[in-house]
Amino acid sequence: MASAWLLPGVLALLGLGAGGGAMAEIETAPRHEMLRFxxxxxxxxxxxxxxLAVxxxxxxxxxxPDWDGVCAVARRTEPAQARAFFEAFFRPVLTTAGPGGGTVFTAYYEPELAGSPRRTARFDVPLYAVPPELPEGxxxxxxxxxxxxxxxxxxxxIAWVEDPVDLFFLQVQGSGRVRFPGGGGVRVGYGGKNGHEYRSVGLEMIRRGLVEEHRASAEVIRAFVRTNPDEGxxxxxxxxxxxFFREVEVDPALGPLGALNLSLVPHRSIAVDPGYHPLGAPVWIEKDGAAPIRRLAVAQDTGSAIRGAQRAxxxxxxxxxxxxxxxxxRDGGRMVTLLPVRAAYALAPDTGL
Incomplete structure (x- = not known):
């Protein structure tokens, strides 16, 4: 798997889309429209x-290849010239798909767990490295x-943690930190998986009548498992x-590694479907909802739950x-990729811009 993350997004745990209910299949016949800044x-x-820094x-x-010249200029660009740089060397391209391809924004994070390098009475849930005989398929x-x-x-x-549901959440996110008592710890990234398809625990709770769909959340799952250990x-x-995980060496002050093997930056790094958006490309985010976001981010990660032209x-x-x-x-809105001028016109040639 290219990404350090298995299933970016807390939403992946629930298997629910922006409007509730199961995630719909997204059409993959893209349309490209060039916009003005x-x-x-x-x-x-x-x-x-x-x-620009990201x-x-x-x-x-x-x-x-279309990016080599742009990146050469970017390395020499001072912060005060950032907006002028983007406007001179890029064009915004809106990529959309057919029916069912509406915009869905979700978010993900790096879990932080308490743990121990050795098994103790408190920390008795193992966090495993990749077994050498794990098959590739x-x-x-x-x-x-x-x-x-x-x-x-x-x-x-690699370490021992306290709570099986915390380990489960860590596996969903695919990367995290384990803090040891008295200081120190270990940082882990996605190492591999056992080949079984992911099945949504949130949807299973709804199916069993344990929770109503509009109340399903990561915290509800956590509370149920802790309150009902055996059934949980x-x-x-x-x-x-x-x-399974692998130890990763990353500056503690920096974010976890994404698909480009670069540290992610909160609110500026996003996971996308690389079939529609090149990894490393700037992407303009117009996220609606209760806390709107209007911000230029960079596509630095991927994930098996991130599929579609308007999915981030x-x-x-x-x-x-x-x-x-x-x-x-869990919001709608719009995402627009910034592409180098030549690449943008090659993708969306029928434009009057």
Whole structure:
């Protein structure tokens, strides 16, 4: 898997779309429309220098030949010239799909768990590294079999955590931090999975009548599992998919690694479908809802739940507070990709701009 994340977005845990109900399949026949910068709502008011700083890091891995010259200029551009740089070397391109392709913004975060490098009475839930015999294709051991001890005693434990539901959330996000008592800890990223398809625990709770659809949330799942340990563990095992981790060395002050192997920046890094948006490209976000966002972000991540021309997952940050905020993001709006001038005109040639 290209990304450090398995299923970006708290929404992936629930399997629900922006309007409630199961996520609809998104049409993949794209249409491209070139826009003017003054057609981007809020463009003039953004912090373009902050966006430029993130884009400059992505230029270490240019998306393609059309980007080499743009990135060369970006590296020499001063913060005060950021807006002029984007307007001179890019054109906004709105990519949409057919019926069912409406915009959906969600958000994801980097979980932070309490844990221990050794098993203790408190910390007894293992966080496993990738077993050497894990097959590259096909289904392997299920979550239930692994949790029953199929990998015990093999020294595969990177760390031990306290709560099985916290581990489950970590596996959904695909990356996180484990803090050890007395200081120190370990940072982990997605290492591999057991080959079983992800099955939504949120939808299963709704199916069983345990929660009404409009009340389904990550916190409801967490509370149910903790209040009903046996039934809760069985509920989590409804999802046979199981994620293994790898230790990653990243500056503690920086965000986790995304698909470009670069640290993600809160509110400026997003996960996209690379079939529609080049990784490393600037993307203008017009997220509506209770907390609107008008901001230039950079496509630096992907995920198996992020599919479609108007689908984006916004990286919200690290820790419980970021997780709670990310869980509330489920909004419509519009996303517009900034492409180098030549690439933009090649994609949307029938324009009067």
């Amino acid at each position: 003054d057609e981007l709502d809020g463009w003039a008011g953004d912090d373009h220098a902050a966006a 884009f400059q890091t992505s230029c270490h891995r240019p998306p393609g 096909g289904a392997w051991l299920t979550r239930a079999e692994i949790e029953a001890g199929a990998l015990a005693g093999r020294n595969l434990e 563990r069985a509920l989590l095992r409804h999802n046979a998919s199981y994620v 997952d916004i990286f919200w940050g690290t820790g419980a507070e970021a997780g709670l905020a990310a869980g509330r993001v």
